[in-house]
Amino acid sequence: MGSRRVTLADVAEAAGVSRSTASEALSGRGRMSEATRAAVREAAAQLGYRPNALARGLRTGRTFSIGLHQLAGADAFATQYVRDFVGGVMLVAKERDYDLMFLSAHPDKPRPSQPQVDGIIIADPIADDLRALELLASGAPVVAAEQFPAGMPGSPVIRIDSTRLLEGLLDHCFAAGARRPLMVAPDANSGWGVLMRSAYVAWCAARAIEPVHVSIAFIDGFEEDEAEMMEQLLAVRPDADLVIVPTEFAALAVVGSLRSRGVPIGADGVQVACLVEAGVLEHLATPVTSIDLHPRILGAACATALIDHLESGTPIPDLTLVEGSLRLRESTGVPAR
Known part of the structure; x- marks a missing residue:
């Protein structure tokens, strides 16, 4: 016994x-x-x-768990960004002895019940995501890991200063000769997509460059037909000398499409850049430039701020910017090392 x-x-x-x-x-x-x-x-x-955690929870009315909501659900784990972001959240949850619950994601179906968590992290809030709207109205503390789109109820936001990084990327590509850029980014349902497209349009206007851009649904970044989709997008600006895309899968599709046409990639042909970093981009025959949103650091920052608030009432600022970085590579004219 x-x-x-x-x-x-x-x-x-x-x-x-x-x-x-x-x-x-x-x-x-x-x-x-x-x-x-x-x-x-x-x-x-x-x-x-x-x-006894159960007894402690009964006494305090707390679960000592936090919830993570991401619209794309399991499909999102195909991207390195989401895997690293979740890893950052999990690291802090483990250190602070909190459980992490992945909240079910049905964009147009109401939740059957209120999630039993003390606080919630919403990754990439999307305007027409019904469950994200329910979570924001639940009364539970919420931290968002990206900008809210217009018209969506808000909460404290922790994100990378991605507009500044995009401007730096565009300046670099301009110096390497780009004059006819094409950008693909999520539509107005994505706050991140709005920020990216707005920064791109403003940058082009300051240089008297025509801002050609294509909006796609945020969830399309996880579909399997991106090669066909990118062929259609490149037709929007056939003379593009710079193509900026939102995911590593789209970058692979663009690179494949250009190579199939015999078009050089880089300053002597078409420059290619990605709005998020992924390890695969560095290991292509022509490594692709990207914006590193430091998702692991971002995830940890969101979890830390939320748990600090739950534990001691520490206020969470309306907006906190976390440092990101550019990964300049051969696809935008940086010589190989």
């Missing part, structure tokens, strides 16, 4: 304090001397005491 589970009463008896004092000492609450708090913690460590 196994040994008896060590209880809070055992810790209190060993430390010579009341059960309530032991509870407050271990949770970091209550008014007591540091010596008393240290004695309780030492007794707990010596006895091997582990708090």
Whole structure:
């Protein structure tokens, strides 16, 4: 028969304090001397005491879990960005001893019940995502990992300063000779897509360049027919000397399409760049330039801000910008190393 589970009463008896004092000492609450708090913690460590999370949740009304909502659901894991973002959230959740729940994603079907979590991270909020709207109206603390599109209820946002990085990318490509750019980005349902297209149009206007861009649904970035789609998009501006796309799969499709036509990739032909970084882009025959949104760092920042707020009421600013970077490679004229 196994040994008896060590209880809070055992810790209190060993430390010579009341059960309530032991509870407050271990949770970091209550008014007591540091010596008393240290004695309780030492007794707990010596006895091997582990708090009963279920009982603690019943007392506090908390679940000690956070929810993660992403519209594309399991399909999104095809992209390195989403995998790295989730990894950052998971790392912080583990360090802070919180469970992470992946919330079901049905864009046009109401939730059957309120998710049993203390707070929520919405990755890439999309305007017509019914479940994201429900979560924002639920009353639970919410942090968004990207800009909200116009007309969508908001919450604190933590994101990369991607517009500045796009401007830097365009400046680099312009210096390498690009004068006829084509950009593909998510439509107005995506706040990120709106930011990217707005920055692109403003940059072109400042240089008297015609801003040709194509809007696609955010979820289209995970479809399997991107090669055919990119053929159609390139027809929008057949003379394009720079093509900027939103995912690594679209970048692969553009590279494949250009090669099938015998078009050189780089400053001497058509420059190619991607709005997100992925390891595969660096290992192509012609490595592709990208914007690194540092999704692992971003995911960790979202989880940290949310859990800090849940634990101590730390306010989350309306907007927090996290540093990103450019990965300049041969596809935009950077010589191979």
